[in-house]
């Protein structure tokens with residue numbers, strides 16, 4: 001193998017900018033963080049994408065999106081059902097972006113496929129294996145295009161890593177070790193206090209947070225997963241671990257506030273992280289943040305929440321042909337950013353979500369891959385290491401040309417990763433090995 005030549009191919013990243021034969025229109029359900037992220041593509045590259053309808057139960061959010069995209073008043077809806085109702089007389093746009101909370105994906109996606117929309121459906125696709133399979137069946141029946149928000153598949157980093165494996169740079173693939181470091185404050189914010197604290201109302205942590213990772217492992221391995229087993233639980237965020245005298249809220253004069261890494265005052269008011277959940281800007285007055293901490297779950301003691309999501313999970317996976325992988329989700333890290341190690345018969349790769357190093361055994365050489373921005377802009381630093389905008393680019397192109405093969409995260413591919421996630425959760429809860 002010509003290593004030089006093969007390695008050079010890894011950097012063949014597609015430009016972010018494409019041109020479409022027409023401006024593709026989008027109806028957005030859920031004008032929150034994700035609902036705003038993907039349409040940014042149309043602002044970066046005018047003429048490709050336009051938001052023409054929006055639905056959000058929060059007036060401030062739907063109005064902000066309506067203003068940003070000059071959406072006429074009769075296309076601005078509150079509850080998503082109103083938007084679906086309006087679509088019964090003819091769809092409102094080419095694409096429907098479903099960026100609602102996890103428990104509101106299945107129903108609108110099923111109905112929207114019936115109405116003929118091509119859909120960008122945020123992960124998790126649905127809340128159970130059965131619902132995932134229903135969605136796949138409805139997609140086959142209707143023939144619409146559905147992309148699931150597995151953004152990592154589109155990031156230049158993971159694409160290069162996959163090319164490295166597929167081109168044989170490590171010889172035959174034997175095992176992958178993969179870690180998702182959630183980061184301590186992100187864990188407390190999203191999975192202890194926030195939207196995903198209840199795995200039954202949303203989806204279990206391994207699906208909610210890690211369906212991306214299971215999906216990327218299956219994709220990197222390039223084969224079907226046959227068996228999984230999982231362990232894990234809540235090590236810290238539970239009442240019996242609460243420090244003595246900790247009150248209900250961090251703002252109630254907690255004696256541990258000055259030392260506790262999970263102090264809401266420290267995370268939101270001092271560090272000014274995650275303020276988007278309050279629709280506040282980083283430079284807003286402290287009192288505005290403290291008011292939110294006194295009145296929402298985000299100010300509650302992280303040990304006294306009604307949370308059930310594990311803060312550590314380890315999974316083993318067996319793929320066809322005997323390839324194995326291990327995955328760990330870890331709340332207790334100072335940073336996010338996936339870490340991956342790939343072991344093959346002739347080489348080894350170690351990566352941190354941005355760069356990776358290939359080691360070849362026979363020659364002892366080590367080669368580093370890092371992102372070389374293609375013509376048309378640097379997009380690695382957009383959401384999910386560039387994956388967010390690259391996903392919408394590929395989806396627009398697929399919709400424009402009706403070429404399904406341009407979509408890496410098709411509904412069928414994604415059903416499999418979700419099924420793996422539900423199997424992991426069964427295993428974690430029952431101590432069994434689960435066939436997938």
Ligand SMILES: NC(=O)c1ccc[n+]([C@@H]2O[C@H](COP(=O)([O-])OP(=O)(O)OC[C@H]3O[C@@H](n4cnc5c(N)ncnc54)[C@H](O)[C@@H]3O)[C@@H](O)[C@H]2O)c1
Pocket residue numbers: 029030031032033034035055056057058061078079080081099100101102104122123124149150151195384
């Ligand atoms: N692909 C990824 O990497 C990724 C990353 C983060 C989140 N997500 C997923 O994207 C989805 C949205 O997450 P988010 O972070 O944008 O959440 P968000 O809370 O910022 O946005 C959701 C929006 O939906 C609105 N909403 C709730 N109920 C509604 C209803 N009945 N009708 C209309 N609007 C309603 C809310 O007001 C909110 O503005 C979730 O399922 C989440 O798991 C995916």
